[in-house]
Amino acid sequence: MKLRLFLTALLLTVITCPLIRAEGGGATPLEKEMKTMNKAFKQLKKQAADASQNASSLTLVAQMAKAADTATSLVPAKAADLPEKDRAAFTASYQAKLKDFSAALAKLEAAFKAGDNAGATKLLTDLGNLERADHKEFRKPQD
Numbered sequence: 001m002k003l004r005l006f007l008t009a010l011l012l013t014v015i016t017c018p019l020i021r022a023e024g025g026g027a028t029p030l031e032k033e034m035k036t037m038n039k040a041f042k043q044l045k046k047q048a049a050d051a052s053q054n055a056s057s058l059t060l061v062a063q064m065a066k067a068a069d070t071a072t073s074l075v076p077a078k079a080a081d082l083p084e085k086d087r088a089a090f091t092a093s094y095q096a097k098l099k100d101f102s103a104a105l106a107k108l109e110a111a112f113k114a115g116d117n118a119g120a121t122k123l124l125t126d127l128g129n130l131e132r133a134d135h136k137e138f139r140k141p142q143d
């Protein structure tokens with residue numbers, strides 16, 4: 001009887017262990033860059049209109065640019081779900097879109113440097129639109 005209890009407990013541990021691992025700390029390297037991007041972007045949206053924060057805003061833009069740059073050398077998890085023949089084109093398209101995103105970030109940097117806070121606010125909306133479109137294309141469908 002005790003042995004059966006022990007074996008049941010062992011079985012449960014074996015079954016649930018991968019689930020626990022998937023929940024905690026299982027972020028892909030790309031997800032980590034995206035988290036950095038997300039944190040900086042959220043803060044930027046709060047302070048972009050405030051010219052007295054422009055030095056800090058420039059630091060946040062630089063954090064996003066660095067994350068976007070690192071992300072270019074990574075491959076989205078969705079690539080593994082595609083047929084082998086489609087993967088190279090998918091990755092090339094992902095890299096091209098990140099390049100466009102980086103170009104938009106460079107415009108945002110220029111706006112803050114020029115003290116154009118109204119322009120910067122508008123550019124943040126553009127970046128948000130790029131984020132939405134690119135996630136639709138390159139992220140695995142969310143469950």
Ligand code: HEM
Binds near residue numbers: 077098101128138139
């Ligand atoms: C304002 C810009 C962006 C923000 C704030 C942002 C934010 C995020 C966040 C929060 C995640 C989820 C991370 C997690 O699950 O822990 C994510 C995932 C992802 N993002 Fe972004 N993102 C941005 C732009 C982009 C762009 C421009 C691309 C591609 C051109 C992109 C591609 C992806 C992909 C592929 C994933 C899934 C991660 C994976 O496959 O491993 N994102 N992003």
